[in-house]
Amino acid sequence: MTIPMTTTASAPVASPRALRNLRAIRAVIGSPALNGATADTLEQLAPDEVNKPRLIEWLREGVAKNERRFEIRSALRAIAHATQPRSYLEIGTRRGWSLAQVLAESPEVEAYSFDWWMQSYGGVDNPGPGFVRDEMHRVAPHHRGAVHFLSGNSHDTLPVFFQEVPIGAAELDDELVLRTGEAAPRMFDLVTVDGDHTALGTWWDLSDVLPYVSIGGALVFDDLVHSADELLGDVPSSRYAQVRTHPEALRPSLLWLWEHLKEVLGGWEFIESFDSIVPIGIAVRMR
Numbered sequence: 644m645t646i647p648m649t650t651t652a653s654a655p656v657a658s659p660r661a662l663r664n665l666r667a668i669r670a671v672i673g674s675p676a677l678n679g680a681t682a683d684t685l686e687q688l689a690p691d692e693v694n695k696p697r698l699i700e701w702l703r704e705g706v707a708k709n710e711r712r713f714e715i716r717s718a719l720r721a722i723a724h725a726t727q728p729r730s731y732l733e734i735g736t737r738r739g740w741s742l743a744q745v746l747a748e749s750p751e752v753e754a755y756s757f758d759w760w761m762q763s764y765g766g767v768d769n770p771g772p773g774f775v776r777d778e779m780h781r782v783a784p785h786h787r788g789a790v791h792f793l794s795g796n797s798h799d800t801l802p803v804f805f806q807e808v809p810i811g812a813a814e815l816d817d818e819l820v821l822r823t824g825e826a827a828p829r830m831f832d833l834v835t836v837d838g839d840h841t842a843l844g845t846w847w848d849l850s851d852v853l854p855y856v857s858i859g860g861a862l863v864f865d866d867l868v869h870s871a872d873e874l875l876g877d878v879p880s881s882r883y884a885q886v887r888t889h890p891e892a893l894r895p896s897l898l899w900l901w902e903h904l905k906e907v908l909g910g911w912e913f914i915e916s917f918d919s920i921v922p923i924g925i926a927v928r929m930r
């Protein structure tokens with residue numbers, strides 16, 4: 644799927660719902676109260692001595708200083724709180740830290756988690772759907788919507804889920820992905836891109852999901868840094884690599900991708916934080 648582009652920088656019209664959502668997100672994002680709630684949920688999740696203490700400390704420090712600050716989990720919490728999404732699509736779940744924030748704030752949301760469950764991601768065990776489901780039951784007990792796990796390489800599963808590719812033997816083999824996609828909402832109110840961290844793979848993920856963000860919906864893009872995993876020698880794979888396209892000037896930088904998105908996406912508003920513990924961007928579809 645190609646990303647809808649326009650050369651018009653300013654949006655002449657916007658949906659009233661989108662305007663309401665944008666205002667509501669801006670009003671609460673980074674607020675100490677929601678950051679405190681984010682840290683509380685993180686504390687209830689299973690231990691991760693490598694990554695969790697520093698994040699909780701950063702969030703609690705902001706609360707203590709009464710400062711506004713946000714990173715991916717607190718941003719998702721704020722967006723879910725402010726907009727009550729009906730549907731959430733997440734690329735990159737790992738141990739459920741981001742998913743938990745959305746489920747805790749929007750009890751009705753129907754969630755779709757795409758992950759390849761790469762072993763020892765972030766230096767810690769990455770056990771997969773059974774573990775994450777148990778964690779969600781524990782830390783978001785009031786969540787009533789379904790949570791679907793679509794396991795595998797997102798560069799293969801997303802095109803099948805959205806039926807953006809001809810359905811042949813390989814796609815029919817992915818029956819769970821195909822059937823879950825058929826019963827899923829047509830558009831998603833909230834989407835996170837935090838899976839493959841190569842620039843090309845991230846571009847593929849973005850191109851696969853951007854056309855399915857609802858009007859007034861938000862896309863959260865994590866790790867807006869001056870590098871990408873190509874610099875570590877990683878190369879993304881997809882059985883659809885031959886038919887995928889990418890910007891000619893694509894550089895091994897997730898920050899470059901974010902700046903490129905801001906240039907080419909017409910009718911979206913952007914919120915970003917570069918002094919966060921990890922830089923993050925949010926794009927809200929206005930029309």
Ligand SMILES: C[S@@+](CC[C@H](N)C(=O)[O-])C[C@H]1O[C@@H](n2cnc3c(N)ncnc32)[C@H](O)[C@@H]1O
Pocket residue numbers: 715716734735736737738739740741742757758759760761762764769795796797798837838839840844
């Ligand atoms: C940065 S972690 C996600 C963190 C999570 N959003 C959070 O807030 O804690 C990235 C996850 O993406 C997964 N991943 C990496 N490449 C992927 C790919 N090509 N397809 C699907 N998942 C992938 C990894 O297994 C890992 O669990």
